[in-house]
Amino acid sequence: MNKNKEKLLAKRYSSEKRFQFLGKSAIFMALLFLAIFIFKIFSTGYTAFQKTWLIVPVNFDAETMYLDANPSKEDLEDADYFEISLQSMFNLDKNANEKQQNELKKMVSYFFEREIKQELINDPSLLGKTKDVYITASDDLDQVFKGNYPRDLPENQRRVTDYQLKIFDQLVEQGKVESKFNLSFFTYPDSREAELAGIASSFMGSIFSILVCLAIAFPVAVLAAIYLEEFAPKNRFTDFIEVNINNLAAVPSIVFGLLGLGILLAVFQLPRSTPLVGGITLSLMTLPTIIIACRASLKAVPPSIREAALAMGASRMQTTMHHTVPLSMPGTLSGTIIGLAQALGETAPLILIGMVAFVNTIPGSPMDPAASLPVQIYIWAESAERGFVEKVSACIMVLLGFLIVMNLFAQIIRHKFEKKWS
Amino acid sequence: MIKISAKNVDVFYGKKQALFNINLDIEENQVTALIGPSGCGKSTFLRCLNRMNDVIDICKVQGEIVINDFNINDKGCDVVRLREKIGMVFQKPNPFPKTLYENISYGPTIHGMAQSKQEMDEIVETSLKKAALWEEVKDRLHEPGTGLSGGQQQRLCIARAISVQPEVILMDEPCSALDPIATAQIEELIDELKKEHTIIIVTHSMAQAARVSQNTGFFHLGELIEHGSTDKIFKNPDNTKTQDYITGRFG
Numbered sequence: 001m002n003k004n005k006e007k008l009l010a011k012r013y014s015s016e017k018r019f020q021f022l023g024k025s026a027i028f029m030a031l032l033f034l035a036i037f038i039f040k041i042f043s044t045g046y047t048a049f050q051k052t053w054l055i056v057p058v059n060f061d062a063e064t065m066y067l068d069a070n071p072s073k074e075d076l077e078d079a080d081y082f083e084i085s086l087q088s089m090f091n092l093d094k095n096a097n098e099k100q101q102n103e104l105k106k107m108v109s110y111f112f113e114r115e116i117k118q119e120l121i122n123d124p125s126l127l128g129k130t131k132d133v134y135i136t137a138s139d140d141l142d143q144v145f146k147g148n149y150p151r152d153l154p155e156n157q158r159r160v161t162d163y164q165l166k167i168f169d170q171l172v173e174q175g176k177v178e179s180k181f182n183l184s185f186f187t188y189p190d191s192r193e194a195e196l197a198g199i200a201s202s203f204m205g206s207i208f209s210i211l212v213c214l215a216i217a218f219p220v221a222v223l224a225a226i227y228l229e230e231f232a233p234k235n236r237f238t239d240f241i242e243v244n245i246n247n248l249a250a251v252p253s254i255v256f257g258l259l260g261l262g263i264l265l266a267v268f269q270l271p272r273s274t275p276l277v278g279g280i281t282l283s284l285m286t287l288p289t290i291i292i293a294c295r296a297s298l299k300a301v302p303p304s305i306r307e308a309a310l311a312m313g314a315s316r317m318q319t320t321m322h323h324t325v326p327l328s329m330p331g332t333l334s335g336t337i338i339g340l341a342q343a344l345g346e347t348a349p350l351i352l353i354g355m356v357a358f359v360n361t362i363p364g365s366p367m368d369p370a371a372s373l374p375v376q377i378y379i380w381a382e383s384a385e386r387g388f389v390e391k392v393s394a395c396i397m398v399l400l401g402f403l404i405v406m407n408l409f410a411q412i413i414r415h416k417f418e419k420k421w422s
Numbered sequence: 423m424i425k426i427s428a429k430n431v432d433v434f435y436g437k438k439q440a441l442f443n444i445n446l447d448i449e450e451n452q453v454t455a456l457i458g459p460s461g462c463g464k465s466t467f468l469r470c471l472n473r474m475n476d477v478i479d480i481c482k483v484q485g486e487i488v489i490n491d492f493n494i495n496d497k498g499c500d501v502v503r504l505r506e507k508i509g510m511v512f513q514k515p516n517p518f519p520k521t522l523y524e525n526i527s528y529g530p531t532i533h534g535m536a537q538s539k540q541e542m543d544e545i546v547e548t549s550l551k552k553a554a555l556w557e558e559v560k561d562r563l564h565e566p567g568t569g570l571s572g573g574q575q576q577r578l579c580i581a582r583a584i585s586v587q588p589e590v591i592l593m594d595e596p597c598s599a600l601d602p603i604a605t606a607q608i609e610e611l612i613d614e615l616k617k618e619h620t621i622i623i624v625t626h627s628m629a630q631a632a633r634v635s636q637n638t639g640f641f642h643l644g645e646l647i648e649h650g651s652t653d654k655i656f657k658n659p660d661n662t663k664t665q666d667y668i669t670g671r672f673g
């Protein structure tokens with residue numbers, strides 16, 4: 001009898017140990033996957049925050065630009081920079097033939113003319129002199145300099161020619177190639193050229209979408225939640241509504257995209273590819289999340305508080321507005337932020353309403369066409385150029401950073417302002 | 423003088439009847455205790471008196487409850503005005519998670535009882551003094567009310583209830599969550615308050631009923647078995663069930 005008992009006890013202990021071990025290994029696995037994921041993204045993406053520049057001497061020759069000795073500001077704006085820009089590239093190899101000259105030109109981004117122009121506009125006294133100018137290298141040379149480019153491939157399988165590599169290596173030897181912080185990644189809109197592509201348009205698109213989403217979803221959801229929780233009679237009909245709100249939260253996001261396409265674009269004729277439409281579509285998705293969070297936090301307010309207020313002669317409306325709703329706000333707000341964070345990472349519905357279009361302007365309002373960060377990731381991931389690989393990871397980093405900040409904010413609100421009930 | 427008069431009161435929770443034909447008169451400026459075993463309907467009856475049962479969807483109250491010659495179960499009765507006249511203190515202290523000052527000033531604010539900050543300060547001070555809490559908290563009026571001890575919280579709730587100068591105060595087992603010392607303080611307070619207010623207290627403790635009340639009603643299984651002066655109920659009850667409960671044979 002006693003022996004049996006001891007056996008049973010040993011069994012209980014060992015099963016608890018087994019369970020703890022399984023739990024710990026599950027956590028370890030989860031952390032491991034997370035670590036691999038983050039390591040992969042950072043190791044691929046960190047180079048995107050650096051950009052390679054070629055330092056090229058430019059001769060600001062007035063005659064070539066059709067300028068007189070003392071040009072006005074307008075003259076400088078209108079001058080012809082193409083010739084001097086081209087010449088300064090050709091000067092990298094004075095003996096180049098026509099084909100090689102064409103290759104020389106392709107060593108830098110097509111923005112080179114604009115960069116040279118900006119240099120002169122910033123300092124008009126350069127006219128007639130020669131100065132070293134920083135010019136954005138082409139995305140392929142950028143990758144070569146970062147060591148991401150397979151130089152040992154046969155030439156016909158490379159976008160960089162042997163000639164370009166030779167000149168580039170000479171420049172590197174002369175210290176004429178520099179890597180600097182890639183500010184344009186944050187300030188430029190999308191571009192077909194990887195070296196010029198930035199996240200400004202998609203970042204602003206995401207911000208506008210989220211604001212529109214918040215402006216629509218928050219008031220509607222909070223009012224719906226307060227009415228359902230505090231005022232609506234509990235009957236079959238309200239049960240039916242509740243079930244449907246929960247169902248709505250489980251609807252695949254692409255369905256909301258189709259809804260946006262079919263109703264907002266087709267019926268209401270709202271402008272395509274805009275954060276306005278994106279935001280409205282996302283708000284449909286966020287609505288149930290906020291309603292559920294708001295109702296849960298209203299439910300968490302102890303009934304004794306409601307009774308206290310009612311017994312003081314407060315009306316139902318006063319009880320709700322003075323006591324219940326303020327007490328539920330921390331939970332509601334953190335639920336809202338988490339809902340918005342979900343919306344921020346949403347891609348499928350935005351693709352359907354056209355926010356996947358190539359947009360190379362920075363939107364100034366929710367009515368302007370824009371992309372969004374997750375869609376930008378999708379667009380770049382589809383692109384063939386090597387330069388976009390690191391951009392994808394960098395964009396993911398920005399999006400993740402954004403999400404982490406939002407979730408952190410939600411946690412802080414919850415812990416700092418939520419009342420503890422004994 | 424009769425303050426509240428309940429006539430033929432029936433209460434239903436859905437299909438289940440919780441109170442059967444209650445007839446009870448409550449004397450003005452006295453303490454009336456309602457006693458009885460758990461689930462006997464004494465709290466339900468108490469909540470009829472300020473229509474707190476309205477909050478429960480499935481609860482239906484029938485019969486007449488007349489306060490100041492006015493039947494509060496009439497359609498024309500305004501519950502907000504009613505609850506201003508009839509305050510309530512609950513089983514578990516339930517101060518608002520706000521400052522002490524805001525706890526007391528809430529009632530006067532929503533009923534528009536103070537014209538100025540000064541008047542409000544006075545109301546807060548007198549309410550806290552009447553609840554015998556002023557000396558303990560006068561230096562921390564702007565700290566949260568939830569930071570007080572249980573007994574202090576309950577006195578805060580009493581101060582909150584009397585801040586709107588109700589004619590009647592309903593107390594639903596106000597001491598059941600408190601220790602003996604805090605209980606003694608509250609009982610002393612009840613004795614003091616009955617000079618200005620009519621008090622109805624639901625209690626599990628027969629000793630407490632005997633100590634604080636002048637009248638007692640004994641409830642059992644939804645019926646009012648017996649009511650009368652506390653002396654009589656405790657010393658010489660008419661009904662054998664009352665006798666059995668008082669002497670501890672059941673309940």
